[in-house]
Amino acid sequence: MSEPSETNNEMIRFENVVKRFGSNTVLEDLNFTVAPGEFVTLIGPSGSGKTTILRLVMTLEKVSEGTIYVDGKPLSHMPKGGKLVPADEKYLREARKSIGMVFQQFNLFPNMNVLRNVTEGPIRSLGQSRDEAEKKAKDLLELVGLTDKIDARPTQLSGGQQQRVAIARALAMEPKVLLLDEVTSALDPELVTGVLHLLKDIANSTDITFLCVTHEMQFARDVSDRVMMFDGGQIVEDGHPEKIFTDPDHDRTREFLQAVLDRA
Amino acid sequence: MENFSIYLERVLEGLPATLWATGGGIALTIVLSFLAGIALLSPSRTVRGLVRIYVEGFRGSSEVVQLFFFAVALAIFFGLPWNQTAEGLLLIGIIVLGLNHGAYGAEIVRGAVQSVPKAQREGAIALNFTPVQRMWRIILPQAVVEMLPPFNNLFIQLLKGTALLSFITVPEMFQKADELRAVPSFANDLWIIYLILLVIYMLLAVVITLVMRWLESLAARRVGRSVPSREKALARGAAA
């Protein structure tokens, strides 16, 4: 367990976060926290800023204003001379160690086979030995059911298999926070269930904190500890999945869920 | 026709210099292309600006002028008396060929690196790679596949450029052939001499292309792709 501190019950904290792309404000003065081990799902119409939140936590984007804390440490900024200044690459490298991400388009490296895709991160950025990394990678590939594909190229795999590799790759980094960005959106419908089952098993058997963007409402309801409804870069509603999905407080949430239901 | 073997022999006397110029020029081109190409993507404006000056300077001024310039400038400004010997002149030739084609190659490398999907870079960030690891282990292996067809054209361009070294009297094939032109009794056979020369250049170009295509299929397989079509690579050309 992490050392006791006042941030002990906050794995992620957004403090007055604003994100603009040019003149377009995507996130508007955003504040929320996520507790360690919590599984939080972000729902809302496209363009509501959900994916931007994940990308900010992964440091793929920089905040325009405000601060993000992960595991008690500022992520977008680093303390320097008693003030917080924009983080440099060295600081980001340290901060990113506790964060992993699974992408919508998998983003596997085509120039490496499946095993290398999983071991490359632990070896190069965690400094694990090749033996150690490979042993763990094989365990993880067994977990995701791809033991027989260890030597395959990503391009030889189906979308579902690629996404399983990507999940194993993210887990190999032993993240405290795992970001799931519409991980089933690019998959053929018949492959979605398998990947969601896998994620559910992982969520139930580890103490990783999850931040998840998905359009799979049944999955969100089954696995989440908390659901946040976003619209126009702001949190509309934040609560227990049963409450949100059955008796939301806001009309906007009800409309959105109705629209999703109609589409399905 | 009875002098064919004499002509062939004399032209081939220049082959070593042509091969050295081509091989040395290509080696220097590769090094400079990667250094300058990656530097063109540097976050530092100063670095980008300086490399831009190198790239545009060598692309914009004529290769022949560059040869003449370096042949005299290296001796005068750096005290390198290389223009005194055939080997030294060859070395100057290799340097100019490398600097000139490296400037073109830099744009090839830059373009290929930029063509690697952004998602690959993001995947590498999510695994917490350093910027150097991202470039070296993830981006470049994929970019190389894109680079090989235009580099093929560039290397053939460089091979053709070796004939220009005759301007600074490097004893390469064209220089050797031109010495034969001065012999009056060979005057009616000039077409044979030039044809021999053209065919040898053609064969060298074919060798370069075969090697590059082999590398291309190798690199394509490494990233799990089939070899892209030739048509586009041809149309792209290496000039300009």
Next chain:
Amino acid sequence: MSKWDWERFWDAWPYVLDGLWVTIQFTLLGSIVAYILGLIFAIIRQLRIPVVDQVLWAFIEFVRSTPLLVQVFFLYWVIRPEVMQGIEADTQKIIVGTFALGVHYACYTSEVYRAGIEAVPRGQWEAATALSLPRRRVWTGVILPQAVPRVLPALGNYTIAMFKEVPLLSAISVFDIVYQVKTEYAASQGGAGPEAWAAAGLTFLALSYPCAILVRRLERRVGTV
């Protein structure tokens, strides 16, 4: 830079500028030949006539794989004496130089045109056929008007490349920039130093760089093939 002599630098300019005009003339003449001949090559290849197609392909590949300098000498020392009896010596050089540059670069521009023609959607050919347009009209009214604008930047790039290759013609005593520096200027100064070559290089740069920027701008407007 202790041996740099500004006086020699300034003295070189009259010679360089003298040669510049000749260099530009050859660039323009060579480009006209390359643009027209390249288009003819491309259309012939598009017609896919057996044997003609293969022969032309082999010729194009051969010219592209061998040095322009050798081709210039072949034309000048082998072909010229056969076909240009009784023509004034200067005119002979202009013809040989223009033709050498033009044919060499036509082998590159033909590929550019070909890519441009192939980029015209198949449906355009089919629509033209459906309207039973005469073959000539299909080319001049439908295909080329769509293909040519998109190839203009690439053609421009080859003209810039040709400009920088005109100095090869100094080897057959065409009075271009390099000839002026190497021969005339050198005679007046007892040799051509780095100052004169720097002036020559800067002249090429001063013209080709702005042109390259214009071409890049054009590229952004019409796209590339």
